Amino acid sequence: MGEVRRAAVIGAGIGGLTAALALARRGCEVVLFERAPELGEVGAGLQLGPNGMKVMAALGIADAVRAAGVVPEMVELRDHDAGRPLMRLPMGAAADARWGAPMVNLHRADLVEVLAAAVKEAGVELRLGREITAGGTVQGEVEGKAFDIVVGADGIRSTLRAEIGQGSLPRYTGHVAWRALVTRDPAEPAVTALTLGPDRHLVTYALRGGTLANVVAVARRADWRGEGWFEEDDPDTLRATFAGWNDAAEALLARVEQTWLWGLFDHAPLPRWHLGRLVLLGDACHPMLPFLAQGATQAVEDAWVLADAVGAEGLNGLETYAARRIDRATRVQRAAVAQGRLDHLGGLVRPVVQLGMRTVGAVTPGFAARRFDWLYGHDVTAG
Structure with a gap:
């Protein structure tokens, strides 16, 4: 049914x-x-998982993406009290x-720059300043x-989602999330680092050759009073929210000079992702909470x-696309929610769970990696 020779991508x-590339x-x-x-x-950093980098490799831009970013050596989970390691997940060559x-x-802007250069080289026509x-x-x-x-591909605020009846x-x-950038020693x-505490967590990682640290601080908040989706906030509010955490965390937040606060939103699962010639992807159809850092990668x-x-089936391929993606995206969405609950444990259960994490990490070092085989080992380019 209908060869796809001409496509419009919105967003x-x-x-x-x-998608355009x-x-x-x-x-x-x-x-x-x-x-x-x-x-x-808008924003600061993102983590592109191994499952996303396989797509970059298949598109021929993996080297450019790696050159624009930083490959972390490991992900380390820490407790908020003293900053002690709970579990380590080897990255890099591992x-x-x-x-x-x-x-x-x-940095999001750096990935956008790499992708934009590739789409222009591929002959994509770019029309800016167009509200569709x-x-x-x-x-x-x-x-x-x-x-x-x-x-x-117009995001969680998609205006096109309504056209398929959703x-x-x-x-x-x-939840709210503060985002900030601070300088760091590239050496x-x-x-x-993922630091876990009751009802909140703090993530930091290196960007731009290690000269910057991206800071993401997430906390529970009963409601969102902002007029929009994000707003500039006082760094002292961020510091007050994480007061009493370990010395390293407080020293990091003390260096924040400017921060933006985002309300974290989602929407009900969609029973379908396409109608007629219109099809949705990314946050337009499956927004992700940031607890697995998979929002960009799933898109x-x-x-x-x-x-x-x-490309293989023409318009019939829209049904194949949805069939291949809905279960996968839904699983990642649910896993992100579950990870958030684990990250934000409080009360008497928190020290018990964290003791278990330290014990498992010491006795079975490969446990953390195995937990993510289903996520990072997935390869959509393999068919």
């Missing part, structure tokens, strides 16, 4: 750029629409050997032009599978 975030690599004429007047990403690719930490809303995209029309498919508003999840080991997986399916 030039990481998922949209990857993957479609163009299969000989499709692609027009990429972005409402912002210039390319960029991840490459175990899962077929490394994890790479990047619902109306005609199910039939394949955008700005009065006909397309074989329209890809809605217009529910995003819901606040009871320090590139360790991604990248979506992009590859979508391009692979429609």
